[in-house]
Amino acid sequence: MFRVFSLLLAAGLLLACLTAYVLENYTVQPALSRRPHPRDGQPPYPGRGMDNLFWFLQVSDLHISRFVDPRRTPDFKTFCTETIDVIKPAIVFVTGDLTDAKTKNRIGSVQHEIEWQTYHTILKQSRVLEKTKWIDIKGNHDAFNIKSLDSINNYYRKYSAHRQDGSFHYLHQTHFGNYSFICVDATLSPGPKRPLNFFGVLQQNKMGELSKLASETVNSNHTIWLGHYTTSTIISASPGIQQLMSSAIAYLCGHLHTLGGLMPVLHSRNTEGTLELELGDWMDNRKYRLLAFDHDLFSFVDLSLNKWPAVLITNPKSALYRSPGHEPLRKIKYSTHIRVLVFSPSQVTSVQISIDGISIGSAVHIEGPFFSIAWKPEDYTEGIHYIEVRAEDTTGRTTVKGHDFAVEEIKLLPFDLVASFILLTRHYLMAKVVFILVFLANICLIIAVRFQRNPQLKESPGIFTLTLFSFHVLCKTNVFYYPVLLFTCYVAVGPWFVGEVIDGHFGACFVFGVVVDGHFLEGSLTFIFGIFQLTFFNIPLMGYLSWCLLLRCRGACFWTHYKYTGWLRTVPMHIFILALFLWQLYSCYILLLTYGYAAFFLSPVRTWSVLLALVLVYRAWALDNSSIRTFKAEMKNCPYS
Template sequence: MPEVEWLAGSWLSPQPAPVRRLRMLRVFSMLVATGLLLACLTAYVLENYTVQPAFTEGSGGGHPRAEQPPYPGRAMDNIFWFLQVSDLHISRFIDPQRTPDFKKFCTETIDVIKPAIVFATGDLTDAKTKNRIGSVQHEVEWQTYQATLKQSRVLEKTKWIDIKGNHDAFNIPSLKSINNYYRKYSAHRQDGSFHYVHQTNFGNYSFICADATPSPGPKRPFNFFGFLNQNKMDELSKLASETVCSNQTIWLGHYTTSTIISASPGIQKVMSSAIAYLCGHLHTLGGLMPVLHSRNEQGTLELELADWMDNRKYRLLAFDHDLFSFVDLKFDKWPAVLITNPKSALYSSPRHEPLGKIKHSTHIRVLAFSPSQITSVLVSIDGIALGNAVHIEGPFFSIAWKAEDYSKGTHYIEVQVQDIAGRITVSGHSFAVEEIKLLPFDIMASFILLARHHIMARVLFILVFLANVIIIVAFRYRRKPQLKESSGVFTLTIFSFHVLCKTNIFYYPVLLFTCYVAVGPWFVGEVIDGQFGACFVFGIVVDGHFFEGSLSFIFGIFQLTLFNIPLMCYLCWCLLLRCRGACFRSHIKYTGWIRTVPMHIFIVVLFMWQVYSCYFLLITYGTAAFFLSPVRTWSVPLALVLVYKAWTLNNSSIRMFKAEMKNCTYS
């Protein structure tokens, strides 16, 4: 190969000092630029997700009614409570106990708690195929959901508001499609965002339900992120303006704000007038994060609720004199207890609620629920018992206290509730009577809930992609290292990259395949049944709609780090052994079993992961997508051909490299 031999001559030729200095300057500049980019990214994360906004009650951001009566007292006044349940995943294939438990929730739990409203925040049905890979709307699952609501007569007992989740939008070509069973079987039955006003004799309370599900709805997994285009954001802004006369406002949705791609000014800013945003979707991240609560920069609480599907969780919430309190509960665990005054300091929001009413309150106020009669509600503060709270009415208990005795710092209130069946529940939290700096939330929970993950994934993908391409191109045109009689592993590794990048049969396929991951369609197929579309790393095109890339960037990172880059490194390793004079049958004597076997096992595992990705593509998006997938399906034979060539190629370039390594000792 004359071209390779000519390049080889250029590598061996001495480089002038100015050229060496220029190359060193370029490398140094690249390192500085990369370091600055990483520093900026780190600073951004630390600034936005480790430091809570320093709101205080007296800092000018306090609530205008903080000092105005009425104040929390002995009577059950100015209070109402409601429930949230999320991620029901009614399924025809798995967990047969899920639906009976949900029916019991709609009967016994609702009968005991008697909430003013129940919000079901998405993923009402599972919408998966029997193998758990594909996605399809099963009408029987929706019929089961509706039958449960009707048989339990829960719609007659309370206001039931259900909103869509991503599973409820799987594989739906349009909102008018007959497969959009939400319109037929849900309690709300209307697509889109809406504003519900709960009216009481002490004021109105606004609940804005934000629908971020994509339309049309792609098959899984590419609707894990929600989308709010400019029209939907304008609609939400209009709904937000309708809440100015309400005592309090709460937003609800299925997706966390970190998994919503929203147009300007962003979903978190639009909901800034709300005290809290209630959502689900993340399912405690498989048990790794059982509590996902935080507060955004505008002071709005973001409270993700663990799923009903596996964890059987639900949430009890209350407004008591416009003070917001809540507790996450386990289904069928009684008594259920919620302390409404004094409220938790961690979940305080001076800009949204009148915290000053706590210091003017005359009584500690508790809601206690149980199917059996409550026998005692023992209250203590800082370990000192105050006595039993008095039953006033329904689930409401209160006990007198002097708030001024706890005016400094934070204190811990604990309530022990026992019912006649002998069941005991202990609930408590830290509280503050006077203004304090807000307590910080868990940094990991804040990062998961508040970070713009689609932007971070995009930046990380670009960095990984550029690093991969720069390495390939740089080794193509840089001079190779001079081998000595005893070269170290690092020198030999660098040499192996030169062998790969300066051999055309490997250089061009590896470079072009890496570039294709970033610019070409990964597959073309039925993104929605009956509708062909194309999936790129930067987004999905289907039926004239474009959905911005989100989860696709994460898959792109996996593709590069778990296939492209390992394949390139494995080819370098094989070529290095070839240059040492080894073939596939004899290469073990050059490296030994301890090094060789783990290397082959590692590559086989990654290769099988790529094969499984092809199978996943076939099951999820059909035969056409399987055969029209350069990134997945076509990459498998490409990898096999390149590995075969690495062990069998014996052209002039390989012979030249062999000659250079003849006197080198592999160490």
């Protein structure tokens, strides 16, 4: 009954967490959809000419590597030459992971100067810094294995375009207004080896700096925040990064690599109304993003290298990405022309436009990449409509782009639930809660069973009663109870390993954080590792020991126990336990490759636990019968087979 109660309690707490998350992230606040923009409905309006318009680019997760994907570097050079020459952006933002910083086996972490030199050489040879404003931001790979910002291995200071650590504010000035870009540096300092810096951290002092930067943007037409980490993978001090960027129309980031292709589109909107737009990686997918402000209406499109023509509809903008309170949406209603940007290395010959499947006509080329065609917004005032643009160049390449739009005010359209969960949830906090629940349920169950009466075995007891009985045998046999209890507690309180968290610098890794070189780095991914440790090693080990002891109580030994359970039960049980044991051995091997021999030999949770498991399993099968005499007597008095 205690097990059932624990499971119900854990399920209830998790349900409460999920309910709070849904209420926080998916309930659209009425004020958000009704609050007007200060310049809403005021001229100038989108018209025929290419006025009040500028565009820029974002690229993320370059991962320039000396070991893998030989096409990654020349393709990036193509981007810096041909793509930049065609699009001619006002700014290019590179949102982190400029280099790969992995060892040849893809497991260890090291800053390779040659990777940074390659990146710097491409910028220099392409002369891209002379063609546009190039702003590169650090990612977690760019901070791997760096003891301090002053370290000679901090090659970002030497080879990047920006070359200055920390967050900063870039102001882009035009004759029709100023546009602010706040670049967030949430990388760890000191920077441990992978994977301990998968989550970024913004401590109170960094949040204070960002708050000051945010106050500098009050007179800008628009503000955009940029960073490497998604906000869900940033541990931030109060009031929280999402609240701090509430005045921004969007936060542009990378880091998640579309989850290996499982989520090709990771876009959402937080409760403050700010869009969060993760960009697919350059590393494998050669993705980049084209963004524009047209009469302060924000539009963007995610593109792939060498896929031409590149098309971006700036008016009417997409209904999904509407931002009431951040942009003057009523300008769509008073606009006189549909406006489109079309880029191609070859001459664009045709830009056909249709709405709701009905052809509007061919857009007229005005100048540069800009095309427009007259329209009557009043014909589309009711509901949501679909605009589609078909562009073709002289080589015959064709691109079709379209989106839903609305002229009048509408209820904000929902984003994909899974994408919103990935981008908006504070995963480190959820992992911490789940770890605590799993740990407490495990500990409470062990202790409670220890002091409970043995279950009464009646004739033909069911599987639940036998399982509970076997667990009583485990918890009331000292040679197993104390090692299992102490090891489970150690996972939560003791150092998992002591080793070179940074080359030449020893540190200790706990579930709640990492101590290295006099610094404490708050735990994040460690809680997820802790959940896996308990779920896929500690708890299965307890279950297997209980199963072994139950068979011992029936009079079996290791060489004869299959007679009591049958091969169909015995073989899958041993295969399952062997698989989990091999997984733990593999974890030890990864620890060795990642943090060295010291971490391998000084790891109670990984290496020592393998030895502990072998000893406990051996003792279970070799245990003196006198230790479980009482339980054997109870089993003998209740035959069930």
